[in-house]
Amino acid sequence: xxxxxxxSEAAGGIGRRLAGHRxxxxxxxxxxxxxxxxxxxxxxxxxxxxxxxxxxxxxDILQFGAPLVLVALGMTLVIATRGIDLSVGSTVAIAGALAxxxxxxxxxxxxxxxxxxxxxxxLGVALVLGLSNGFLVSGLGxxxxxxxxxxxxxxxxxxxxxxxxQIITVTSAPYKMIGGGYWLTFPFAVLLAAxxxxxxxxxxxxxxxxxxxxxxxxxxxxxxxxxxxxxGLLALVxxxxxxxxxxAGLMISSNVSSADGNNAGLWxxxxxxxxxxxxxxxxxxxxFSLGGTVLGALIIQTLSTTVYTLGVPPETTLVxxxxxxxxxxxxxxxxxxxxxxxxxxxTTPRSHTTAxxxxxxxxxxx
Amino acid sequence: xxTGIAGAAAxxxxxxxxxxxxxxxxxxxxxxxxxxxxxxxxxxxxYEGFLSAQVVLNLLxxxxxxxxxxxxxxFVILTGGIDLSVGSMVALSTMLTAWxxxxxxxxxxxxxxxxxxxxxxxxxxxxxxxHTFEIQPFIVTLxxxxxARGLCYTISTESITISDPTTAGIAQTRLYGPxxxxxxxxxxxxxxxxxxxxxxxxHTRFGRNxxxxxxxxxxxxxxxxxAGSTKIAVYAVSGLCSALGxxxxxxxxxSGYALHAMGMELDAIAATVIGGTLLTGGSGxxxxxxxxxxxLGMIQTVVNFQGTLSSWWTRIVIGALLLVFIVLQRLMSxxxxxxx
Numbered sequence: 001x002x003x004x005x006x007x008s009e010a011a012g013g014i015g016r017r018l019a020g021h022r023x024x025x026x027x028x029x030x031x032x033x034x035x036x037x038x039x040x041x042x043x044x045x046x047x048x049x050x051x052x053x054x055x056x057x058x059x060d061i062l063q064f065g066a067p068l069v070l071v072a073l074g075m076t077l078v079i080a081t082r083g084i085d086l087s088v089g090s091t092v093a094i095a096g097a098l099a100x101x102x103x104x105x106x107x108x109x110x111x112x113x114x115x116x117x118x119x120x121x122x123l124g125v126a127l128v129l130g131l132s133n134g135f136l137v138s139g140l141g142x143x144x145x146x147x148x149x150x151x152x153x154x155x156x157x158x159x160x161x162x163x164x165x166q167i168i169t170v171t172s173a174p175y176k177m178i179g180g181g182y183w184l185t186f187p188f189a190v191l192l193a194a195x196x197x198x199x200x201x202x203x204x205x206x207x208x209x210x211x212x213x214x215x216x217x218x219x220x221x222x223x224x225x226x227x228x229x230x231x232g233l234l235a236l237v238x239x240x241x242x243x244x245x246x247x248a249g250l251m252i253s254s255n256v257s258s259a260d261g262n263n264a265g266l267w268x269x270x271x272x273x274x275x276x277x278x279x280x281x282x283x284x285x286x287x288f289s290l291g292g293t294v295l296g297a298l299i300i301q302t303l304s305t306t307v308y309t310l311g312v313p314p315e316t317t318l319v320x321x322x323x324x325x326x327x328x329x330x331x332x333x334x335x336x337x338x339x340x341x342x343x344x345x346x347t348t349p350r351s352h353t354t355a356x357x358x359x360x361x362x363x364x365x366x
Numbered sequence: 367x368x369t370g371i372a373g374a375a376a377x378x379x380x381x382x383x384x385x386x387x388x389x390x391x392x393x394x395x396x397x398x399x400x401x402x403x404x405x406x407x408x409x410x411x412x413y414e415g416f417l418s419a420q421v422v423l424n425l426l427x428x429x430x431x432x433x434x435x436x437x438x439x440x441f442v443i444l445t446g447g448i449d450l451s452v453g454s455m456v457a458l459s460t461m462l463t464a465w466x467x468x469x470x471x472x473x474x475x476x477x478x479x480x481x482x483x484x485x486x487x488x489x490x491x492x493x494x495x496x497h498t499f500e501i502q503p504f505i506v507t508l509x510x511x512x513x514a515r516g517l518c519y520t521i522s523t524e525s526i527t528i529s530d531p532t533t534a535g536i537a538q539t540r541l542y543g544p545x546x547x548x549x550x551x552x553x554x555x556x557x558x559x560x561x562x563x564x565x566x567x568x569h570t571r572f573g574r575n576x577x578x579x580x581x582x583x584x585x586x587x588x589x590x591x592x593a594g595s596t597k598i599a600v601y602a603v604s605g606l607c608s609a610l611g612x613x614x615x616x617x618x619x620x621s622g623y624a625l626h627a628m629g630m631e632l633d634a635i636a637a638t639v640i641g642g643t644l645l646t647g648g649s650g651x652x653x654x655x656x657x658x659x660x661x662l663g664m665i666q667t668v669v670n671f672q673g674t675l676s677s678w679w680t681r682i683v684i685g686a687l688l689l690v691f692i693v694l695q696r697l698m699s700x701x702x703x704x705x706x
Binding site: 084136140141142143145146147149150151152153154155156157158160161164165261270273277283284313315316317318319320321322323325326329330333334335336339 | 448495499500501502505506508509510511512513515516517519520523624629632635639645676678679680681682684686688689692693696
């Protein structure tokens with residue numbers, strides 16, 4: 001849960017490294033929210049084992065947050081390329097609707113084979129949806145926000161068409177496993193999300209892929225000039241985002257054993273964007289932090305839980321989220337830093353301008 | 367000018383390169399107009415009672431509020447920005463109007479200016495943040511969207527029905543024209559807004575600044591145009607228009623509800639795009655936006671008349687049309703859009 005920056009730094013550098021670490025603020029916010037909850041509910045941190053399953057508020061946050069973590073994971077890579085994917089909410093709804101639709105009409109809804117076919121169907125369609133987004137963005141050069149807006153508008157209609165406007169309820173033990181089941185005492189959804197995050201982190205950070213994505217986001221023209229095939233990379237991140245959304249859709253519909261074309265994944269794209277931004281990935285692209293995104297998603301989920309804990313009408317969560325978005329964006333904005341935090345800057349020598357500060361940061365980061 | 371293979375390639379990627387830029391930007395508009403006529407003709411042939419002027423007027427009656435909101439969105443989109451908060455602002459306005467009129471007994475004459483002021487002020491605030499701190503409009507208006515929708519719920523989580531006689535009276539007034547045709551008061555207001563927007567965009571200094579800002583912001587700045595105040599002003603216009611749209615929707619629904627106007631920001635953007643305004647800014651027509659709103663309304667009407675179609679086909683068709691028009695505009699515009 002807590003991500004500590006490298007402890008093996010030179011003794012004098014630890015404090016500064018810790019203070020400057022980009023995951024510090026998200027981690028502190030999360031901690032503060034959790035402690036705030038503890039003040040209201042003294043057993044907030046208690047985790048019990050009942051029937052061989054883990055129970056407790058913290059486990060709940062992880063379990064209900066798992067779909068958001070996944071959607072935000074895909075969104076992180078899209079945003080790293082300077083894009084945005086508004087269609088994930090619709091993809092969540094479509095994936096759930098397809099899977100539940102398949103299971104409800106299958107001859108043997110309780111079999112593992114049916115569950116796997118349903119999941120494969122949802123992922124297959126998500127692949128197509130992601131490809132279409134990717135084609136619009138990289139093939140036709142449409143702005144990402146517009147390209148994915150199309151699927152966002154039409155997708156929910158498609159999801160309702162699949163479910164025929166009804167809420168499809170399914171009873172299938174293997175399907176229930178994806179979002180509501182337990183494995184090795186842990187909620188399966190949490191393990192699945194953790195595995196996918198770990199896999200993504202491994203692939204992007206242990207290969208050049210992450211750097212290439214950041215390069216395309218940082219400067220598309222320069223990347224093209226050095227021979228990076230930006231088109232393929234762009235298409236790839238939109239496909240990845242759609243696949244993540246589809247898995248999240250399976251989780252959400254599996255957890256409640258039903259598919260709701262109207263409400264499944266409603267506004268999850270906004271929560272995901274918020275999670276990514278809170279996690280320190282700038283919307284201007286060029287760099288991303290998967291750890292930050294996971295923290296961000298957990299913050300959003302904890303925020304929702306906190307609102308429930310406080311007994312405030314849950315709908316007012318939106319007001320809190322609005323303030324979080326604005327504060328985080330202001331703090332990230334270079335102009336805001338320059339205008340409001342100027343006094344602090346001028347007291348430190350050699351960092352009057354951003355140009356002067358840049359090499360310093362590089363030294364610290366090296 | 368270009369020759370040989372290069373010329374052929376350019377012809378392939380930009381099939382409309384030979385058409386003059388002025389005509390090129392109008393092609394989506396012409397396509398929309400043709401589409402509207404075709405939809406109306408096919409509807410008239412297929413459905414009993416479709417071919418009547420009242421059907422067209424009903425489009426305005428049912429979509430007057432959307433027209434006002436979309437006109438505001440057009441201002442923002444012309445500068446190359448985007449306003450995602452309009453749907454929530456509409457909902458907040460219906461909520462505020464209904465709450466003040468019903469629960470507090472305020473006179474309508476005091477409530478409406480107040481609601482409009484709230485809309486314009488929130489738009490100004492968002493524009494100010496976007497301009498001053500150089501944060502993307504997308505994320506600032508996203509926050510505005512959350513905030514407005516959340517504030518609705520803090521007023522009430524239930525729908526507030528309006529039984530105030532003045533409001534109900536205005537809402538039910540029908541203005542009769544020749545041949546027994548009628549429109550509602552909101553339609554007149556919506557059309558007035560459209561005319562004002564047209565005059566402002568095409569015949570005032572502010573309008574030219576809006577186009578210049580969307581065409582190329584740094585050029586506009588270098589020419590000495592007030593880029594900052596123009597940018598703030600378009601968001602103020604959008605906020606004002608969504609508040610007015612909200613007031614009109616309150617008359618239409620005779621209620622305030624936090625779930626009113628869900629997804630209207632998308633409808634407004636769709637209407638603007640289908641009406642031929644480039645999402646990259648700098649080129650577009652507010653009258654086209656009105657055509658776009660009529661097309662969206664027409665889709666709804668056709669789905670209603672068909673009867674056997676589920677209403678969610680509307681969403682799918684709007685999405686498909688949006689796709690067609692965006693691809694069409696990409697093919698039309700000679701240059702690649704400058705990202706951001």
